[in-house]
Amino acid sequence: MLEELRQVLRAVALLAPKRQSGGLLVVVWSQAEGHGQKCCCTVVATGGWHKKMSEKNLQAALTDINEGLLPNLLWSVMPDPEEVSRFSNLYGPVKLSLTFQMKDVRISPECQAHVESFLHTFSLVNAAIEVQLIINLSLQKFRKSFRAKFRSKVSLPDQPPAVLDATCVAIPHVCVGGGPWCAGGHAVLGSKVPLSIPLEVMDRGLFGELNAQLVLLLTPCMRQFPNLQTNLCQIQVLFYAPSKIPVIGPSHFFQSLPSHIDGQELGLHSLQWSGFTDPSNCGNIVFTVESEHPSESEERERCLLFEQNLSVFVFLRHSDPFMSHFSEVLSTETLLGHHLEDILQNNRQAVVAAFQNDLRSTLKLQNQRRKNHQKFKSGVRMMLKSTMSIVRSSCSVDFRRACFTRMMVNNSHDLSTSLGESLTRVTSWKFVRNSRCFSAREEDGPGLNGVSRPAM
Numbered sequence: 001m002l003e004e005l006r007q008v009l010r011a012v013a014l015l016a017p018k019r020q021s022g023g024l025l026v027v028v029w030s031q032a033e034g035h036g037q038k039c040c041c042t043v044v045a046t047g048g049w050h051k052k053m054s055e056k057n058l059q060a061a062l063t064d065i066n067e068g069l070l071p072n073l074l075w076s077v078m079p080d081p082e083e084v085s086r087f088s089n090l091y092g093p094v095k096l097s098l099t100f101q102m103k104d105v106r107i108s109p110e111c112q113a114h115v116e117s118f119l120h121t122f123s124l125v126n127a128a129i130e131v132q133l134i135i136n137l138s139l140q141k142f143r144k145s146f147r148a149k150f151r152s153k154v155s156l157p158d159q160p161p162a163v164l165d166a167t168c169v170a171i172p173h174v175c176v177g178g179g180p181w182c183a184g185g186h187a188v189l190g191s192k193v194p195l196s197i198p199l200e201v202m203d204r205g206l207f208g209e210l211n212a213q214l215v216l217l218l219t220p221c222m223r224q225f226p227n228l229q230t231n232l233c234q235i236q237v238l239f240y241a242p243s244k245i246p247v248i249g250p251s252h253f254f255q256s257l258p259s260h261i262d263g264q265e266l267g268l269h270s271l272q273w274s275g276f277t278d279p280s281n282c283g284n285i286v287f288t289v290e291s292e293h294p295s296e297s298e299e300r301e302r303c304l305l306f307e308q309n310l311s312v313f314v315f316l317r318h319s320d321p322f323m324s325h326f327s328e329v330l331s332t333e334t335l336l337g338h339h340l341e342d343i344l345q346n347n348r349q350a351v352v353a354a355f356q357n358d359l360r361s362t363l364k365l366q367n368q369r370r371k372n373h374q375k376f377k378s379g380v381r382m383m384l385k386s387t388m389s390i391v392r393s394s395c396s397v398d399f400r401r402a403c404f405t406r407m408m409v410n411n412s413h414d415l416s417t418s419l420g421e422s423l424t425r426v427t428s429w430k431f432v433r434n435s436r437c438f439s440a441r442e443e444d445g446p447g448l449n450g451v452s453r454p455a456m
């Protein structure tokens with residue numbers, strides 16, 4: 001089912017490349033056929049996603065599609081009208097719906113997990129679209145929404161912008177004073193890599209210009225706490241076709257990537273391939289990162305060291321002036337997905353250089369924070385030494401007693417410890433409000449990072 005769904009969604013997405021908002025409903029349901037039941041999948045697009053799109057236009061565009069490129073589509077076949085109506089009331093009028101019949105009469109737990117994972121990966125870069133999956137079979141009921149709480153819009157050169165789901169799922173709980181944590185991330189444009197198409201892939205029919213644009217998203221956001229130390233612990237890489245549909249991850253290329261990355265230059269102890277984290281292998285490639293071994297004092301300060309994850313979204317862009325028919329665009333994108341591994345292997349040097357460059361920029365901030373922390377530590381030591389020298393050398397018993405009372409300690413040793421902890425806490429947890437950050441109070445706000453909630 002996943003491959004059929006991927007192809008149908010690709011066709012819908014290619015017909016509306018500038019989609020900005022709306023809803024996407026995927027319903028798996030049963031249809032009576034003869035004396036038995038058949039399992040169907042319907043994709044319904046609603047709202048502002050398809051401003052100029054209609055089912056009639058879509059039918060016309062899809063008539064010349066070769067068999068095999070798309071599953072056998074059933075027109076005018078709809079699932080439970082109440083379900084569609086409920087979705088439409090929330091996310092705008094129905095602009096089109098496509099139904100295809102599935103081979104099996106039920107959807108296996110494994111298949112369900114694949115579809116969930118695929119829709120999740122899709123929604124990560126199509127966050128202005130509200131995605132919902134409903135399984136409505138006689139023995140199987142399931143419902144899940146893929147909805148971004150915080151969105152970050154990023155302009156991509158020579159292609160429509162991407163609206164990323166910037167919601168941070170793991171915000172640190174510890175916070176001493178200061179303001180609220182930023183609950184999202186801020187997408188940053190990374191390197192653009194021109195990709196040459198190998199001859200054997202050209203022989204299969206893929207021509208034209210191809211490039212990959214990297215976009216980086218670091219979470220949780222630590223911009224409002226500039227004095228806290230950070231540690232990059234995980235990198236995930238996600239690939240998207242020009243339609244912004246997830247592409248199956250090129251595993252061989254990425255398994256060998258760590259051996260081509262210059263870890264010493266980046267200050268990394270190791271970068272290890274961890275495989276795919278999602279069951280459908282939707283380009284969700286994960287590496288674990290180990291920084292150089294922390295010193296003993298850094299170990300003691302673990303509570304002030306915050307782990308961050310980096311998501312690298314790779315947007316493929318393809319153009320071919322000799323390609324005019326929609327069927328050609330669709331088949332080209334399918335070819336691109338099938339041969340991504342060969343294409344990356346053919347451009348290994350350029351792709352590795354782009355990753356090295358973007359990792360360097362990300363880790364530069366982390367290394368700068370580490371240096372700043374060392375400066376604060378020596379400043380705190382100096383202040384503590386001076387303060388204790390004043391207290392110890394004072395001949396005023398009242399002054400010394402007042403110092404002990406204020407710090408709630410009994411002797412000068414405890415005063416030194418308590419004062420040292422207070423100074424470290426005050427400097428480390430310094431809070432600097434950032435107007436771009438998603439604070440807790442903005443959760444229900446109207447617009448985030450320049451992106452409004454979708455039009456209903």
Ligand SMILES: [Zn+2]
Nearest residue numbers: 182221437438
């Ligand atoms: Zn932020």
